[in-house]
Amino acid sequence: MNTPPLAYADLFVSALIVLGAGFALVGSWGLVRLPSLMERLHGPTKASTLGLGAMLVASVVWFQLGKGVWTTHELLIPMFLFITAPISANMIAKVHLHRLRTGEASEPAGPAGPPPPPPGSADWATHEVPHEGTPGDFAGD
Amino acid sequence: MTTGVLEGALAFGFAALGVALALNLWRLVRGPGVADRILALDTMVINVxxxxxxxxIExxxxxxxxxxxxxxxxxxxxxxxxxxxxLRGDIIE
Structure with a gap:
């Protein structure tokens, strides 16, 4: 039985799938095309938030309207990704800055240019010396 | 229950994600830095x-x-x- 509401649901789910897969493709295309790492970090964020978000909403709508069961636990995945994506992006940027400082990586000139230096005589905290008394303090070993 | 529209959209989605994975693999092989490779692996996980x-859904x-x-x-x-x-030469300090 293909009732009109179900047909609309099909169209809606299809549009969300096309949107999400398109965003994932554009994000990976940006990962290949952009010139420097700091710019490349921008591309996959669109894939992880908008792309996967749209696909998972499509999944929720599909299981609700096609089978009559609510499967909201799928929303856990975008929630988890929204929390973890900034952390992994920050870690990757720190690795990049650290290797720039130690001279193991080079920064190709892109349209955005190199990232601005930190203010004053400070430096980005990529390899901080462990504080005294913390488990990472091996100074006395 | 599955109409042709949804099948077409799923086919497009599989194809787009496959091409995206190939692009990520290119960046993973090409580098040029270690950070690029980590970013490529992270993006591959997202696409998978x-x-x-x-x-x-299918x-x-x-x-x-x-x-x-x-x-x-x-x-x-x-x-x-x-x-x-x-960054630290160690994972769990």
Missing amino acids: IGLIVLAG GGSGTSFEAALLLAMVGFVGTVSYCKFL
């Missing part, structure tokens, strides 16, 4: 999660959700531990 979600089974959530967690832990190792 998308593939699993689309396969779940197959009509609700069990693919666990695989997708596990992959999201393992991918995040892998990225962070690799970055920590490069």
